[in-house]
Amino acid sequence: MSRERFTPNDRLFRRSDVDRVIRHGIRVSDYCMTLWVLNNTLERSRIGLRAPRRVGTAVLRNRLRRRVREAFRRNRDRIPVGVDLMCQLRTAEGCSYAVLAESLIRLSVKAARRRPGDRPRRSRSADP
Template structure:
């Protein structure tokens, strides 16, 4: 996703929050869902932020079949993500995503 697409999701989308994430959702007319991750520098150095990003991408990859098509999804991880177990993150993420 590009900057303008992120902005459109923030402006016209819905927001859902949990202990680990804030997720912004907006429907699109595409036959697939698109994901963006915005990880602020306050969460840690580059190594920590990249680890968080890799974990989020893996969650999306593993649960791609459960995620309905036609959504733009922007994920903002919270500080607890850096210390959380992978399975807890995955369960929390899937709970926030709209199901078909």
Template sequence: MKPFGFSKSQHLRSSAEFKHVYDLKCKAADGVLLVFAASNSTPTTRIGLSVSKKHGGAVVRNRLKRLLREAFRLSQHELPAGLDLIAIPLAKDRATLDSYRESLVKIVRRLTKRFDENAGKATPS
């Protein structure tokens, strides 16, 4: 079984990386999370987090980020490889680890289907 680590190489870190994902405008939401996605050229899936001040003070925002990181860490083996993701929590009242894990996996699968459909359309018949 693969380890469930979360190394620095799995983080989106620079503003250029965030900008690249946002610019593609490939996103999906389900009321708990909004996820932007883009493919990358590495075999790992990376995640960036964006938690706005509308969720509360620094303590609350940091708690949400900890929950999102843990949800990604535990679910990373269920996600396809080679994606850059940005996760944005939508409802802090539904902020539980289980809800974030479910939502992240469900949304990424939906986005992956969208990537596959778009790849099929780009190929001439």
């Protein structure tokens, strides 16, 4: 039972951690969320959440954040171990708990399978 708790160790707290995940992580998206995934040196996964105002009212944004935290907590065994996840919610329409949970799992596995070297890089040269 204690394994399913959502503790402070499961969250991305520091701004520097969040910025690192967004800057260097692999980004994957679907209808409900954008997820950045980056390997960490810990033996557990951590999650950070963003819900911009365009998603809806404060009550709705908080409800969606609670649902994503619950999905992370309950499906920890299906989410890759040793990664930091940064989740930005995109919309509230049609995003029930089941949809958010499946989206979180699918996107985290998809991003964890990709290697950072597979990310498309922008060319710095001015070649036409």
